[in-house]
Amino acid sequence: MKKIGVILLTLAILLSACGKAATTDHSARSENKEQGHAGHESSESAADTEGIQAVFKLSPDPVQAKQETEMTIQILDKNGKSVDDFDLNHEKKMHLILVSQDLAYYKHLHPTYQGKGLFTIRAALPAGGNYKLFADFKPSGLAQIVKSYVIKAGGEAAPSKALQPDSKLTATVNGMEISLAVDHLMAGMDLDLTYTFKDAATKAPITNLQPYLGAVGHVVILDEKADQYLHVHPVDEKSAGPEAKFKTSFPKSGIYKIWGEFQRDGQVITVPFVVKVP
Numbered sequence: 362m363k364k365i366g367v368i369l370l371t372l373a374i375l376l377s378a379c380g381k382a383a384t385t386d387h388s389a390r391s392e393n394k395e396q397g398h399a400g401h402e403s404s405e406s407a408a409d410t411e412g413i414q415a416v417f418k419l420s421p422d423p424v425q426a427k428q429e430t431e432m433t434i435q436i437l438d439k440n441g442k443s444v445d446d447f448d449l450n451h452e453k454k455m456h457l458i459l460v461s462q463d464l465a466y467y468k469h470l471h472p473t474y475q476g477k478g479l480f481t482i483r484a485a486l487p488a489g490g491n492y493k494l495f496a497d498f499k500p501s502g503l504a505q506i507v508k509s510y511v512i513k514a515g516g517e518a519a520p521s522k523a524l525q526p527d528s529k530l531t532a533t534v535n536g537m538e539i540s541l542a543v544d545h546l547m548a549g550m551d552l553d554l555t556y557t558f559k560d561a562a563t564k565a566p567i568t569n570l571q572p573y574l575g576a577v578g579h580v581v582i583l584d585e586k587a588d589q590y591l592h593v594h595p596v597d598e599k600s601a602g603p604e605a606k607f608k609t610s611f612p613k614s615g616i617y618k619i620w621g622e623f624q625r626d627g628q629v630i631t632v633p634f635v636v637k638v639p
């Protein structure tokens with residue numbers, strides 16, 4: 362309990378005792394060792410999604426930093442036929458996460474569905490170097506799927522720094538003091554991530570968070586190599602603060618970056634924390 366105690370806040374324990382919402386775990390997970398190819402699934406319901414492919418195309422290709430790039434993602438079934446119907450998942454048919462290799466740059470995008478399994482979006486990469494895309498979607502009748510793709514962008518690279526675990530999981534963003542408590546930081550175990558929101562100046566609890574994509578917040582987690590992708594949804598989606606609680610499980614020990622996305626006063630904020638999972 363020594364190290365764990367640092368992160369453990371009694372608050373998390375109090376909260377877990379009074380959870381009233383359904384505790385369905387909506388985590389989607391991708392373990393992808395291959396570089397530059399559509400990923401292979403390893404979710405519990407892999408059989409359901411067997412053979413579903415995501416074909417990523419970039420234009421122009423090769424990609425140049427700071428230049429608008431069109432990204433297209435074509436979803437095909439195992440016979441190469443387009444998958445046409447997708448369920449809305451948190452108000453969107455596809456969530457697309459774009460990160461730089463060192464995880465310093467993070468963007469959460471929502472491509473436009475053009476029909477016949479084709480999603481498109483335009484984006485510009487901030488600097489040269491490697492990036493990874495994670496497309497998170499749910500074909501109707503199938504389980505949620507995550508496919509990834511590596512982008513190599515030409516141009517001057519940003520200085521890359523190694524991922525360092527945060528010594529304290531508190532940050533101030535847009536006048537809010539946001540703290541993250543993890544009940545027991547340990548690999549392979551279900552655990553609670555609890556965000557607490559206070560007014561940075563008065564320390565008063567914040568209770569007017571707004572729904573963002575139909576929930577109090579969204580959490581995306583990647584390991585330092587960006588092999589393990591976890592998209593986590595809240596336990597109590599309707600919460601407006603001062604707490605937002607999520608359930609997840611870190612697949613193995615290592616360093617992970619956790620981005621929490623929330624909305625207040627019409628503004629979406631992203632708060633990142635880096636943790637070391639023993």
Ligand SMILES: [Cu+2]
Nearest residue numbers: 453456457469
């Ligand atoms: Cu999204």
